[in-house]
Amino acid sequence: MSGISRRKFLGSSAALPLGLGLTGRAAAQSGTLTGSADMIITGANVLTMDYDQSVAQAIAIRGNRILAVGSNEEILYFANAGTTRVDGRGTTVTPGFIDAHSHPLFAEEAVGVNVNLRRIDDVKEALAGKAANTPPGHWVRGVMYDDTKFEDERPLNRQDIDEVVRDHPVYVGHRGGHTGVVNSKAFEIAGVTNDTPDPVGGRFFREDGELTGKVAEHAREVFFAAGTWPVMDRAVRQKAATIASQNMTATGLTSTTDAYGQLNDMIAYQDARDAGELYFRVSFMPGGNSEVYAGLKTAGIRTGFGDDMLRIGAVKYAADGSASERTMYMSTPYEGTDDHGILTMSQEEIDAAVDDAVAHGFRVGIHANGDWTIDMVLKAYERVLKNRTGPNPRHRIEHCSLINADLLARIKAAGVVPAPFYTYAHYHGNKWVDYGEEKMENMFAHKSFLDAGIPVAPASDYTPGPYEPMMAIQSMVTRKDVRGRVWGASQRISVTDAMRICTVHGAYASFEENIKGTLAPGKLADLVILEKDPHDVDVDAIKDIRILRTVMGGRTVYEA
Secondary structure, three states, rough: OOOHHHOOOHHOOOOOOOOOOOOOOOHHOOOOOOOOOOOOOOOOEOOOOOOOOOOOOOEEEEEOEEEEOHHHHHOOOOOOOOOEEEEOOOOOEEEEEOOOOOOOOOOOOOOOOOOOOOOHHHHHHHHHHHHHHHOEEEEEEEEEEOOOOOOOOOOOHHHHHHOOOOOOOEEEOOOOOOEEEOOHHHHHHHHHOOOOOOOOOOOEEOOOOOEEEEEHHHHHHHHHHOOOOOOOOOOHHHHHHHHHHHHHHHEEEEEEEEEOOOOHHHHHHHHHHHOOOOOOEEEEEEEEOOOOHHHHHHHOOOOOOOOEEEEEEEEEEEOOOOOOOOOOOOOOOOOOOOOOOOEEOHHHHHHHHHHOOOOOOOOOOHHHOOHHHHHHHHHHHHHHOOOOOOOHHHHHHEEEEEEEHHHHHHHHHHOEEEEEOHHHHHHOHHHHHOOHHHHHOOOOHHHHHHOOOOOOOOOOOOOOOOOOOOOOOHHHOEEEEOOOOEEEHHHHOOOOHHHHHHHHHHHOOOOOOOOOOOOOOOOOOOOEEEEOOOOOOHHHHHHHHHHEEEEEEEEEEHHH
């Protein structure tokens, strides 16, 4: 076709044979889709991200599907008086970006105060303001806390909160979701003292025998079970789903994954959709110990049920701590300590969870950051896959942060999909000091996965990490943090490989590569118009590329 070319910068070691498509007028002639276009975009630099890695000038959309991709002349063939025409000159068009692991409703700012601030005094002021408008004795919640972003260069502690809030219990949740900081009133109503032992799979942090206020993993649960917590009603949750989808589509995301969904989350997505106010597609991974997972099993509903907007994904469990909060469980300790992290599931519990999920027709996605934990999860997967016949179920390892050569080979052999953090190297640089340079050469190992032929998935883990795809591409390409420090230079990848991860591999992770991830006739009309081509800017400026328009199913859901 005259409108399709091969561009030298699109050479990629990551190309995986995940599907081909016809282009231009040939699509109509083949019967893929026929008729005139509802929308055409012409004059653009269209990066299809297909297996041939072709580049076109224009694209035609009919209904919610792509009608054709090709030259300007070929695409104008599909236009008539009623066709919306978009002048794409000077812009770049890509498939809609996909986030294979996030928590869109996790922030819960509707009931908490955002403390993603740069000074501890600012956090204290925000908590005091929230307490002043909270009924006596009720919990005050802080959300989006990040301990390494303070100018004070120390984390928040119990005494800081006590100085401004004494009569309300306070829980300041880390954006990573695995730790929090509480005040003295919270310890009091939960019955926790300096002598209270740490629960299995959790920790009350202490200094010189005194509680600091930091709590991790299962130790948080005693607070969640005590006192009166703010409630998000159904209408508020619906609004939260709408806001989350609006925010994400503004960054070019057309699909995301709720990677520990609860019953209220499922209801919120459905309510927003029914109101015509859900602007992204959702792969819904029910939490393994949740009410919604139990209900799905009882109803005989399994992975894959649903439609193009809302589909049941793998069931999600968590077997260890957090990378960003430095609680993940590793074979070697954190720098300068004898601390190996926190394990939250035993091998027996992992095995039982996998057995039960497979028996009920579910794929499995287990959160495992540390190399030790990844080994445990792989043992469970290898056991259930040993005598399996039929297609690869594509079980997942969520985060899969710290790997080695043995784990890499086993992941490949088992057909497992790893989903490491894609914005972390850039955004969370201060945290990697606790791991050290040697470990960082094997963390968020996108290059190692690609070199092994493993379709590594794109994962923000929002709220713990930012979800912006442009930041993700820059982070994977440069491995530079906000201060310019490089973490794990050996894991740098090309711009094209990073873009394929955020599109093609994202679709593969949810078994949807036949309907999205590339721009090809017959696939969903999910696409993004970028101000610039990520290949053509300084790699340290990729995150600054503006999103001009996001189209989901032929519908413009964001326009700058």
